[in-house]
Amino acid sequence: MTQDFLTTPAKILITGADGQIGYFLNQATQNDPFFSVVAFTDAKLDISNRQQVQKRLDEHLPDYVINTTGFNAVDQAEAQSERCYALNRDAVENLAMACGELSIPLIHLSSDYVFDGHYESGYKEDDQARPLGLYGDSKWEGEEVLRATLPRHLILRVSWVFSTIGDNFMRRALLQARQEEEIVAADDRRGCPTSASDIARVIVAILKQLHNGAENWGTYHYCCAEITTRYGFTEAVLAAAGQYEKLKVEKLIPISSSELGSDAERPASSVLVCTKLLNHFGIRQLPWRSQLVAMIREQYQNEEINDITA
C-alpha cells in the first residue's frame, strides 16, 4: 500500500512545548488537520535523557521531530557552560541518534549568535560561523553534531525572538516601562526581532512541503523584516503598549552596549539573510512591526495568563 501524503496527517513530535517557539508551534498545528501532534514539555520528555528520548520516539513513531528546547540565557551560559552544552549540543546528539535509528527527520532551531557580528550586510547560511560567547558556541556545536549524525535534518537559525511567553526583550521592556520613569536601550547592536508565532508559521510551511515530498534538507535562516536595534525595538514596544495603558516611562535613553556591560560578548550586527528560504520553500519574511502589534495586543487581551511579572 502506498502512503497518500495528501490525506495522511503528518505526525509531529514537539520538544520544549511550553517555551516560546514550542508553545506557538503547538498552537499553530493542534487544530490543523494536516498535522497529528504530540507535544512534550521538559517534565514529560527531558531530551538530555537518551533512554527517555528513544522510548518516546519508539512509543509515538512521529514522521518529524521538532526540537524547540534550548539553554538560552546568554550571560548565564558563561558561568554554566556544562548545562549549556549539555542541552544545546549533547541533547541534540541524543535526538539525532534516536531519530536516526527510526529514520525520522529532525527540525532544529539555532541562532544568529553563531556569527561574530562583523558582517554588516547580513549573514548567509554558508558564511563562516565564529561565535563570540559560549551560548553561540554551544548552538554551533549542536548544529555540527546534527549535521554529522543525521542527514535528513533541517536547521532553522532565527534571531531576537519575542512573544507573550517567558523571558524575552519585549516583555522585559514592557515591565520596565510600567515600573520606571527612565529606561535605557542599546542602540549599537543591529538585528531583526522575530515573533515566535511567525517562526511557527515558517515551520508549519516547511513541514507541509517536506511532507509533500520536498527534500530540502540543510541549514536555513529566518528572521522578520527590517533591521533595528534594541533601542528601535523598545521604541516600538512603548508605542504599541501605549495604545492600551498609560505607561510610567517618560524617557527612553539610547546607550551603548559597553556602558550596559554584560558577561557575554554579543554580535554587533547579526542580521540573517533569508533568501535561501524564499528560493527553496517560497517563504517570505513578514515585518516584525506588525508581529509586535499583534503580540502586544495578545499580551493585553490575556494579561492574567501572560503575567509579565511571573
Ligand SMILES: NC(=O)C1=CN([C@@H]2O[C@H](COP(=O)(O)OP(=O)(O)OC[C@H]3O[C@@H](n4cnc5c(N)ncnc54)[C@H](OP(=O)(O)O)[C@@H]3O)[C@@H](O)[C@H]2O)C=CC1
Ligand atoms: N529566544 C531567542 O531569542 C532565540 C532562540 N533561539 C533558539 O530557538 C529555540 C527556542 O527558543 P525559545 O522558544 O526562545 O526557548 P525557551 O527558553 O522559551 O524555551 C525552551 C524550552 O526548552 C525546555 N527545556 C529546557 N531543558 C529541557 C530538556 N532537558 N528537555 C526538554 N525540554 C527542555 C524549557 O523548559 P523549562 O522552561 O522548564 O526549562 C523551555 O520550555 C532554542 O533552540 C533557541 O536556542 C534562536 C535564536 C533566538
Ligand SMILES: Cc1cn([C@H]2C[C@H](O)[C@@H](COP(=O)(O)OP(=O)(O)O[C@H]3O[C@@H](C)C(=O)[C@@H](O)[C@H]3O)O2)c(=O)[nH]c1=O
Ligand atoms: C539590561 C539591558 C540590556 N539591553 C540590551 C543589551 C543587550 O544587547 C540586550 C540583552 O537582551 P536579551 O537578554 O534579550 O538579549 P540576548 O540574550 O542577547 O538575546 C539573544 O538571545 C539568544 C537566545 C539568541 O539566540 C539571540 O538571537 C538573541 O535573541 O539588551 C538594553 O537595551 N537595555 C537594558 O536595560
